Amino acid sequence: MSGAEFDQHAAAYDGGLDNPVKRMMGDSADQFIAVKARWLLRREKGLFDGKLKLLDYGCGAGDLMRVLTDLGARADFTGCDVSQGMLAEVVKRWPARHGVPPFLSVQYGPRTPFADGQFDVATISAVLHHIPVTERPVVYAELARVLKPGGRLYVFEHNPRNPLVRYVIARTPIDANAILLDAREVRAGLQDSARYDLDTDYLMFMPPGVAFLRDVDRALAWLPLGAQYVVAAVKSR
Numbered sequence: 001m002s003g004a005e006f007d008q009h010a011a012a013y014d015g016g017l018d019n020p021v022k023r024m025m026g027d028s029a030d031q032f033i034a035v036k037a038r039w040l041l042r043r044e045k046g047l048f049d050g051k052l053k054l055l056d057y058g059c060g061a062g063d064l065m066r067v068l069t070d071l072g073a074r075a076d077f078t079g080c081d082v083s084q085g086m087l088a089e090v091v092k093r094w095p096a097r098h099g100v101p102p103f104l105s106v107q108y109g110p111r112t113p114f115a116d117g118q119f120d121v122a123t124i125s126a127v128l129h130h131i132p133v134t135e136r137p138v139v140y141a142e143l144a145r146v147l148k149p150g151g152r153l154y155v156f157e158h159n160p161r162n163p164l165v166r167y168v169i170a171r172t173p174i175d176a177n178a179i180l181l182d183a184r185e186v187r188a189g190l191q192d193s194a195r196y197d198l199d200t201d202y203l204m205f206m207p208p209g210v211a212f213l214r215d216v217d218r219a220l221a222w223l224p225l226g227a228q229y230v231v232a233a234v235k236s237r
């Protein structure tokens with residue numbers, strides 16, 4: 001899909017919560033985003049002290065940066081996306097209590113408008129499955145280019161090994177052209193683009209809204225059946 005096609009989904013974008021199966025698992029899109037945000041905050045303690053520069057590549061309506069901030073993050077946020085409509089939503093949805101919205105940059109295709117080695121942390125969440133397989137190496141290369149030496153990249157994706165995920169994606173309008181990819185493909189793509197130390201966690205075994213089940217999720221992070229996964233990549237110095 002092009003940026004213009006994503007524009008059509010922007011105003012109503014709610015992370016696929018129009019799907020009844022997904023709604024059974026959680027009653028707000030933020031609950032699903034919060035699983036990733038909490039995972040990031042456990043991993044990147046520096047996000048609390050206001051010194052890290054974080055790029056959210058394909059930031060959509062800015063939900064990850066907003067929920068991170070809701071949970072106490074104080075990073076220097078930048079978002080980029082091919083959809084101007086989605087970037088307009090970032091500003092509309094950014095609560096006044098969070099101060100100025102993230103710096104935003106529209107991009108044309110997979111190349112990013114940023115200098116080399118600019119970011120301490122980069123995230124790319126639920127984006128790669130929208131990018132044609134042949135264009136993914138450019139995205140991996142761009143992410144490696146804009147990260148500082150020692151910078152960390154976090155790739156969050158839907159896990160195609162989870163049958164419920166495949167069922168939901170097949171019925172979600174914004175995912176009409178999605179080509180899901182597993183963690184092994186992400187790791188291979190990253191390793192072809194730069195020298196990284198990699199590890200993978202699986203997320204969302206339990207409904208995201210049920211707080212007392214969070215420890216179960218954390219205990220199962222090794223099991224490749226969660227609804228989502230995150231590949232964490234530390235770039236060599």
Ligand SMILES: C[S@@+](CC[C@H](N)C(=O)[O-])C[C@H]1O[C@@H](n2cnc3c(N)ncnc32)[C@H](O)[C@@H]1O
Pocket residue numbers: 003006015057058059060061062063064080081082083086107109110124125126127130131174
């Ligand atoms: C499913 S949304 C996910 C948005 C956000 N990352 C999140 O987790 O809520 C996918 C986003 O990827 C963006 N996108 C698709 N292809 C892209 C590309 N080549 N470069 C940057 N963003 C892209 C779309 O415009 C859309 O905003």
